[in-house]
Amino acid sequence: MPSLSDPLGLDRASWEAVARDWGLPPYRGRQIFDALHLRRKRSWSALSEAPRSLRERLVAEAPLALPKIARRDESADGSRKYGLRLSDGSLVEAVFMPGERARAQVNEFEDARAGSAMGDRDAGPARRGKKSEPAERYTVCLSSQTGCAVDCAFCVTGRLGGGRNLTAGEILGQLYAVEDDVGRGAEGLRVVFMGMGEPFLNPEGVIGALEILFETISPRRVTVSTSGITPAFARFAELPRRPNLAVSINAADEETRARLMPITRTYPLSGVLEAMRRWPLESHRRLTAEYVLIAGVNDSPADARRLAGRLKGIAVKVNAIPLNADPIYLSGWKRPDEAAIGAFARALADAGVPVTVRRSRGPDASAACGQLKGRTQDMRQRVSARR
Numbered sequence: 001m002p003s004l005s006d007p008l009g010l011d012r013a014s015w016e017a018v019a020r021d022w023g024l025p026p027y028r029g030r031q032i033f034d035a036l037h038l039r040r041k042r043s044w045s046a047l048s049e050a051p052r053s054l055r056e057r058l059v060a061e062a063p064l065a066l067p068k069i070a071r072r073d074e075s076a077d078g079s080r081k082y083g084l085r086l087s088d089g090s091l092v093e094a095v096f097m098p099g100e101r102a103r104a105q106v107n108e109f110e111d112a113r114a115g116s117a118m119g120d121r122d123a124g125p126a127r128r129g130k131k132s133e134p135a136e137r138y139t140v141c142l143s144s145q146t147g148c149a150v151d152c153a154f155c156v157t158g159r160l161g162g163g164r165n166l167t168a169g170e171i172l173g174q175l176y177a178v179e180d181d182v183g184r185g186a187e188g189l190r191v192v193f194m195g196m197g198e199p200f201l202n203p204e205g206v207i208g209a210l211e212i213l214f215e216t217i218s219p220r221r222v223t224v225s226t227s228g229i230t231p232a233f234a235r236f237a238e239l240p241r242r243p244n245l246a247v248s249i250n251a252a253d254e255e256t257r258a259r260l261m262p263i264t265r266t267y268p269l270s271g272v273l274e275a276m277r278r279w280p281l282e283s284h285r286r287l288t289a290e291y292v293l294i295a296g297v298n299d300s301p302a303d304a305r306r307l308a309g310r311l312k313g314i315a316v317k318v319n320a321i322p323l324n325a326d327p328i329y330l331s332g333w334k335r336p337d338e339a340a341i342g343a344f345a346r347a348l349a350d351a352g353v354p355v356t357v358r359r360s361r362g363p364d365a366s367a368a369c370g371q372l373k374g375r376t377q378d379m380r381q382r383v384s385a386r387r
C-alpha cells in the first residue's frame with residue numbers, strides 16, 4: 001500500500017490501492033483523489049460522499065495539513081510573497097502574481113512577442129460557469145526545496161545554502177495554501193517552479209506534484225526552471241506529459257558561467273546545451289533560456305551575440321532577467337541600466353533569437369527572482385503575519 005504520510009502527494013492509482021487495501025471498491029479511492037485535487041477539499045470531514053467510517057479512518061491514518069502561512073508580504077502591484085511553514089518547521093516561500101501582468105514578461109521587442117516562459121499563448125481561455133468569459137490569469141511560483149545547494153553567486157536562496165527536498169504533497173500544499181488565501185482555484189492558474197531550490201535535484205517530489213497538477217491544468221500552463229542538472233533531463237523528458245522547460249543559462253562561455261554558477265564545473269554549459277537539444281519538444285514549441293543580466297559581467301552586446309551562437313539549432317527563446325540586486329546577500333553584483341538591458345536584448349533579436357525581458361514581480365516585497373530566502377527573517381521588510 002502507498003505511504004499515507006504524504007496524502008496530498010498520492011496520485012489516483014495510489015488512492016485506489018489504499019481503498020483496495022482497506023477492503024473498499026477502487027472508486028472510493030478515486031473519489032478521495034477527486035475531492036482533494038479536482039474539488040480542492042481541504043478536510044476529510046468535507047468528503048460528504050464518503051461513508052462516515054471512511055472519513056474517520058482518513059482522519060486517523062492520513063492527517064491532512066497544508067503549509068501554514070507564517071508571513072505574507074504584499075507588493076504595490078498586487079503580488080504576494082508567502083512564507084510557508086511546513087510540518088517539520090522549515091519555511092519555504094511561494095509567490096502569487098495576479099492578473100494581466102502575470103501573463104509573463106514585458107516585451108519590448110517585436111520578435112519576442114512569439115511567446116512567454118509561461119506558455120500562455122497556447123493555454124486557450126479558461127471557462128467560467130456558463131459564460132465563455134475567460135478567468136483572470138494568475139501565476140503561483142512554487143519552491144521545490146527548502147534551500148539550494150547549487151550555490152549560484154547571484155541568488156539569495158543559493159547564498160543561504162542547501163536544504164531538503166519537498167515531498168509532492170508539500171509542493172502542492174504550497175499551491176493550495178496560496179489558492180485559499182487569494183480565493184482562487186485551478187481556473188486561470190499558471191504554475192512556475194522558480195521558487196527556492198533546484199527542481200531537477202528533487203525529481204521525485206517535483207514529478208509527483210506535476211502528475212497530480214496535470215489532472216487539473218494543462219502541462220502548457222506549468223513551467224519548470226532548472227539550473228541544468230544534466231543527468232536529470234532524461235528523467236523529465238520521458239514523462240508522458242511534460243511541463244514547459246526553462247533552463248538558467250546565464251552566460252555564453254564556460255568560464256563566466258562557472259563564476260556565476262559553480263555547478264558548471266560538474267555539468268558544463270556544453271552538456272546543458274546538448275541536453276536542451278535532445279529535449280523532446282512538441283512542434284511549434286520552444287524551450288526558454290533564462291539569462292540573468294549582471295552589469296559588466298555578462299550583459300554586453302558581444303555577450304548577446306556569443307549567446308546567440310551557442311543557442312544555434314535549439315528551439316529556444318531567451319528570457320533576460322535584469323539582476324534583482326541585494327546589497328547584503330549579493331554585494332558586488334549590479335543590475336545593468338536600462339540602456340544596457342535594451343542593447344543586450346536588441347543584439348539577441350538582431351541575431352534572430354526571440355527574446356523577452358522579464359519584469360520583476362514584487363521586488364518591494366522581496367518576492368522577485370533570486371530573492372527568496374525562506375528560513376531567515378528579513379528584518380528590512382515590514383512583515384505582516386496575519387495567521
Ligand code: SAH
Nearest residue numbers: 155194198225226227248290323324369370
Ligand atoms: N533553481 C532553478 C529555479 C529557481 S531560480 C533555476 O536556477 O533555474 C529561478 C530563476 O531566477 C533562475 O533563472 C535564476 O537564474 C533566477 N535568479 C536567481 N537569482 C536571481 C537574481 N538575484 N536576480 C534575477 N534573477 C535571479
Ligand code: SF4
Nearest residue numbers: 148150152155158227
Ligand atoms: Fe539554486 Fe536556482 Fe538560486 Fe541557482 S538560481 S542557487 S539553482 S535557486
